[in-house]
Every structure is written in structure tokens, then in C-alpha cells.
Amino acid sequence: MKPYFITFILLLTLSVSLCVAQTTPATILEDFKPSTLNQPGKEYPMVNSQGYARFKVKAPDAQSVTVGLGGRGGTKLTKGADTLWVGTTASPLDEGFHYYHLTVDGGVFNDPGTLNFYGSTRWESGIEIPAHDQDFYALKDVPHGNVQQILFPSPSTNTSRRAFVYTPPGYGKDKKKRYPVLYLQHGWGEDETAWSNQGHANLIMDNLIAEGKIKPFIIVMTYGMTNEIKFGGLRNFDIKPFQTVLVDELIPYVDANFNTIADQPHRAMAGLSMGGMETKTITLNKPEVFSHYALLSGGTYAPADIKDKSKVKLIFISCGSKERPDGVKNAAAALKEAGLNAVSYVSEGTAHEFLTWRRSLYQLAPLLFKD
Amino acid sequence: MKPYFITFILLLTLSVSLCVAQTTPATILEDFKPSTLNQPGKEYPMVNSQGYARFKVKAPDAQSVTVGLGGRGGTKLTKGADTLWVGTTASPLDEGFHYYHLTVDGGVFNDPGTLNFYGSTRWESGIEIPAHDQDFYALKDVPHGNVQQILFPSPSTNTSRRAFVYTPPGYGKDKKKRYPVLYLQHGWGEDETAWSNQGHANLIMDNLIAEGKIKPFIIVMTYGMTNEIKFGGLRNFDIKPFQTVLVDELIPYVDANFNTIADQPHRAMAGLSMGGMETKTITLNKPEVFSHYALLSGGTYAPADIKDKSKVKLIFISCGSKERPDGVKNAAAALKEAGLNAVSYVSEGTAHEFLTWRRSLYQLAPLLFKD
Numbered sequence: 001m002k003p004y005f006i007t008f009i010l011l012l013t014l015s016v017s018l019c020v021a022q023t024t025p026a027t028i029l030e031d032f033k034p035s036t037l038n039q040p041g042k043e044y045p046m047v048n049s050q051g052y053a054r055f056k057v058k059a060p061d062a063q064s065v066t067v068g069l070g071g072r073g074g075t076k077l078t079k080g081a082d083t084l085w086v087g088t089t090a091s092p093l094d095e096g097f098h099y100y101h102l103t104v105d106g107g108v109f110n111d112p113g114t115l116n117f118y119g120s121t122r123w124e125s126g127i128e129i130p131a132h133d134q135d136f137y138a139l140k141d142v143p144h145g146n147v148q149q150i151l152f153p154s155p156s157t158n159t160s161r162r163a164f165v166y167t168p169p170g171y172g173k174d175k176k177k178r179y180p181v182l183y184l185q186h187g188w189g190e191d192e193t194a195w196s197n198q199g200h201a202n203l204i205m206d207n208l209i210a211e212g213k214i215k216p217f218i219i220v221m222t223y224g225m226t227n228e229i230k231f232g233g234l235r236n237f238d239i240k241p242f243q244t245v246l247v248d249e250l251i252p253y254v255d256a257n258f259n260t261i262a263d264q265p266h267r268a269m270a271g272l273s274m275g276g277m278e279t280k281t282i283t284l285n286k287p288e289v290f291s292h293y294a295l296l297s298g299g300t301y302a303p304a305d306i307k308d309k310s311k312v313k314l315i316f317i318s319c320g321s322k323e324r325p326d327g328v329k330n331a332a333a334a335l336k337e338a339g340l341n342a343v344s345y346v347s348e349g350t351a352h353e354f355l356t357w358r359r360s361l362y363q364l365a366p367l368l369f370k371d
Numbered sequence: 372m373k374p375y376f377i378t379f380i381l382l383l384t385l386s387v388s389l390c391v392a393q394t395t396p397a398t399i400l401e402d403f404k405p406s407t408l409n410q411p412g413k414e415y416p417m418v419n420s421q422g423y424a425r426f427k428v429k430a431p432d433a434q435s436v437t438v439g440l441g442g443r444g445g446t447k448l449t450k451g452a453d454t455l456w457v458g459t460t461a462s463p464l465d466e467g468f469h470y471y472h473l474t475v476d477g478g479v480f481n482d483p484g485t486l487n488f489y490g491s492t493r494w495e496s497g498i499e500i501p502a503h504d505q506d507f508y509a510l511k512d513v514p515h516g517n518v519q520q521i522l523f524p525s526p527s528t529n530t531s532r533r534a535f536v537y538t539p540p541g542y543g544k545d546k547k548k549r550y551p552v553l554y555l556q557h558g559w560g561e562d563e564t565a566w567s568n569q570g571h572a573n574l575i576m577d578n579l580i581a582e583g584k585i586k587p588f589i590i591v592m593t594y595g596m597t598n599e600i601k602f603g604g605l606r607n608f609d610i611k612p613f614q615t616v617l618v619d620e621l622i623p624y625v626d627a628n629f630n631t632i633a634d635q636p637h638r639a640m641a642g643l644s645m646g647g648m649e650t651k652t653i654t655l656n657k658p659e660v661f662s663h664y665a666l667l668s669g670g671t672y673a674p675a676d677i678k679d680k681s682k683v684k685l686i687f688i689s690c691g692s693k694e695r696p697d698g699v700k701n702a703a704a705a706l707k708e709a710g711l712n713a714v715s716y717v718s719e720g721t722a723h724e725f726l727t728w729r730r731s732l733y734q735l736a737p738l739l740f741k742d
Binding site: 106112 | 410411412428429430431432433434435473475476477478479480481483486487492493494510511512515517518519520521522523524530531536543544546567573577628
């Protein structure tokens, strides 16, 4: 499996270096607005219509304040006459969500202006560059499903573990109505909050359901770094602890406590980045458990990986156009040629970041559980 | 209503000045352990068995790093030989949860070691001094209820608003089983996440239910600062916008979408601090909606406030022993003498902080919905 891990690291490196857009407009338009991810009442950071981000931070006695965002050493802020540190990115950022942090006199802190998001194994600052297609994950006046925090018993890890369960609008009103389930995994350094907080998975589902584009299903999101791997430790990643939690503990709990269709044809697994790696390994280890597989910027399947084609209803493979779109397209073509129902999707203009994965979920959902 | 607001501000001031315990042991025991609220894998801040907190922060080029916690100007950290800033509180802290933040070269940042909690209208760092009675809110191997994020339509504020709904273990399995509901409000500067994150309301309920000490009920928690009041603005607080959201929008939504007993005898309202102020005003405005009232460090009712005693099943009033316990006890005694079912509770050794409110919920829950 080693080549796969190397691919994963390469993808990550590539995407970090590309996550700042290449074109630099002549002038920066002064139409900056607060980022939608700011804490209530906070003006900064701001974003303009071209995708530039501007930061303003209070630290009057500091020597140096830098914003770590993207792969170019970040944005060095300068102290203004008002003693506030201010600065604008050197070029526009890609549309969508970006993690970042401040370095203040050599210490790493979050921007007090923004909400925090769990990534890189820490709660980080987040900023949102409005995407031209942001409507599909917008909060709209439609019926909303719920996101439930559950605590499920996990004998293998000797604790109660947390998961979030998206239930579609109207769930539970008719006890006889039962739903398929997608198990959806976050990436390295993230946790079970990522798909709701950064990914807006619940709003994507609410909107798709309101438009009649999908048959409602349940989504379950839990923590996938069960064996506490650290960065660099992916090469020694052992899937067993997480596979046990997911397959032997979480799935039975969900099937016992939610109105699920508790069989293989109505169970999907998907994951982004490292979560794709987990999805690939677990779906291949447990073909009797899942029928729909999706890797979002998380590698590919080869036809030879699939032992029993009759058990696989869908393979979905995606990434951003700034990652390795050809790898994704070629893998899907090869799977198709081998007789599998394979679909590839490339998110235009995005890298190894959450807009790629929001869009991927939006493309994936209508393909799931079609019969 | 003005005297009430002044009382509220006084309580707040009093409690801030008292939240550092008065006794200073001769020696600080070197048995420090990471605070239970640290981010995964983070060693600092630490807490020892006497309640001292020790902080360690990386900011090698900073001039000054101070921890803002309690009312004595905070703890000034000093830079060690390893260039890390370190310091220990001058005296032990009260048991329970405390908000804090760092001031680094004049800028306010969160400690990168800890999880963040919404308080003071911003996401703040949090630290937990283990309480001698922490067992009642511990995560145990018992059946767990869920905490559901719901998005409910709010025509009056022209958006979908968020609330969290605690449903007890086994909720929904038997459609015919219906539950009473407690509407539970946070304090000033906090939001609808506070009672789960800082308060552990869900674990308190799970444990009480597992021990057979209460009949299960639902808890609903939403944002109470609907009119975006700022500090100092409490004097001009208008209850109407929030009352409309709560009574005309949220309650009908909850009754339509959850298995509730949708009548006045099975509906309670409680709130801490500013949430107590809201509870008092709304329960008195809407005696036909709620039957059980609880003010947690949030003022008192006078017998004259209650127009129709037959509509009130319980009045619960509580605070910490470092607030104004006599006010709470006297108010309950007067209500009792007037023929009301009033109960007071004083949390020993705590101030205007969350351990007072965790304990208050633990005391309140068994008194609710007794018939």
C-alpha cells in the first residue's frame, strides 16, 4: 500500500502550493466585506469580490504579525498609525474555505475575528471566499434536517465515542419510513465536526432534497484518526482500530437507533483525503458491508482491487482541478471499462480544500441509492 | 424593571471579583495534569490537585504574555530558558469551568492549548478545575441521549435559526412515548452551544436518567440575544424579539417535530444569569405557556409577580454561595409562604460560573414534571 501513501502526501504538497490562484489583477477593488465565517460582530478578516483577503489584528506591542494561509510564506501584516496590524494577500485566493492562523512574535494563535475549525489537529481560523456557485450550500428557507450528536459505546476503545448523524427533514415522523446511510469521513488532522462546519453537508442535503434532486438518506460522520496518528505517521497507519469502531460498533449502533435500511445495498462510505484512504481500505476489506464507495481527493481504485464486481453499485472518484484530475478521470475510465459503475468528478479551479469536497458531495448524493 | 438590571450587573461584578478562592496554601503541589478541556494532545494548561492552574505559551519574541482569568489582573507569565512563557496562578481557582484568554503584546488571543467556548460574545479559552462532585456530569458508560442541531424557520427575524435539542436515550423508538420539554437559556455573551459545551447538560441528564432519578424530558436550547445587545446595553434590553422567536416560532416547531407533550403543564423554562432575566420576563408575560420556572444566578421572583398561582407548578431559584445566597433563600421562602411550590439551591464554594449552573440543573431536573 506504500505507493498510495506517497501519492497522498504528494497530493497534499501539490495542493498546498497551488491553493493561491495564479492570476493577479492590476488593481485591488476596495469592495471588501467581512468574511461569512467571522465571529458575531467582527469586521475582520474581510474579503473582496476578486478573492483578496484583508486582515486586521490588534497586538500593539508586537514585533511581527504574519497570516499563515496558502503556500507562499503567508501575508506579513504591517502596523498602521492606529497601532493595528493590517495586510492584504498578495494575490486572490481560490473560492471556498481556507484554514489559516496568525504568527505573533513567533507564537501561533488564531485570529480573534473568526470562528475556529478543526484542521491540522488543532482548532484553526477559517476564512471563506464566496464561490460563484455557493447557492448549493447556502442556508435557505427550505425544510431543514437535523445534525445529531450521538455518543455510542465503543468497547474496543473503552469509551463512548462521538459521531454526528444528519437526518433529513421529516425524519422520524413516519416510523415505517427507513433510510439508506452514507458514512462520510473527514481528512487528516480534522475530526467529526468537519463535514458539518467546513463542509455544510447538512445544507447541501437540505437543498438537494428541497429541489427533489435526491432521495433522502442519512449521513453519519465520526472521528477517523482513532489510533492518534501524527503527521508523517500515515505510512504506519493501521486501519484496524478505526475499522473496528466503524464496522463493529458504530454501524450496529446506528442501525439499532435510527430508522435505517440496514443492509449492504443501502450503505455507502465516502471520505476526503485521508478519509478516502480509509474508505478505500475498509470498503475493500468489507465488501459485504458497503455497496457505494467514494474517494474525494483521496486516491483511486484500480479494477484489480475489486474482487466481486456484483457487490459494488457505485464508485465515485473526485478531486479539484488543481490536484491530479487526470489520475481521477483515468481511474474512473478504467473501472468503467472493467464493467463497474464508476463516475469521476473534477471541481474546477479548486485544490485540496473544502470547496472541492462540498462540490463532490453535491455531485455524489444524487448518484447514491438510486434503486 | 430597572432595579433588576442593576442587581444583575452587581451580581456579575461581585462574582468576578470572587472567582479566585481566598485561601492560599503554603506550598504548591507539583502534581499538575493537563486540563480536561485541552485540545487533543496538548499538555498545557495544567491544573494541580489544589486548583492551581499553570500555563505555558509559545511566543518567543513577545514582550509580555498575561493570562486573563479571575479578578486580580490575571497571571503574568515569564519567559523561561526554553523561550516558552510560563506561569502559575497566584492562588487556587474555584472548582469547575472558567473562561480565560491571553494578552500577547497587547492583543487578546486564545490559548492554542485549549478548546474554545463561546462567552463574552467571543470564543474564549476554557479551563476546568476538577470538582469534588464532578461525577454527576462525567461521561459514563450509560445509555446516552442525543444533542440535535435543528434549524427552525423564524419569520420574525427573517432567517432559519439554530437550536440544540437534547433527546433522552431511547427517544423515538416508541412513537407513542411523548416527553415534557425544558427550554433552557444561556447567559449574556454566550450562545446556544453553552449548555452542552460548558454545562454538560446532556451528560447530567444521561446520568440522572441512568440512575432512575428523573423521568426523561427533552431540553431545548437556543440563542437568547436576539436583539444583539452589547455589554452595557442590558438596561435597554427589549424582551419582545426573543419572546417572539421562542414562543411563537421555536415552541410550535419543536411541538410539530418532536414527540412532546405540547401543553403548559409539561413545559418549563429556565435560564442562567441574563437567561434568568429572560425566563422571569417571559414566564410572567406568558403564564399560559410555561408551568415550571427556574432562575439560575439570574434574579428572583416576588410573590406579587405571580398573578395566577394555580398556573405555576414550580419556582426554582439558585446561585453560588459566592453570589448572593441569602437573596435566593429569602425569595424562595417568601414564595413558599405565599403558597407557591418554591425551592432554592445554593452551590457551595462557587461564584457566577458554570459549576453553579451544572449543579443547579442537577438539582432542578428531579423537581420538574413530577406528575
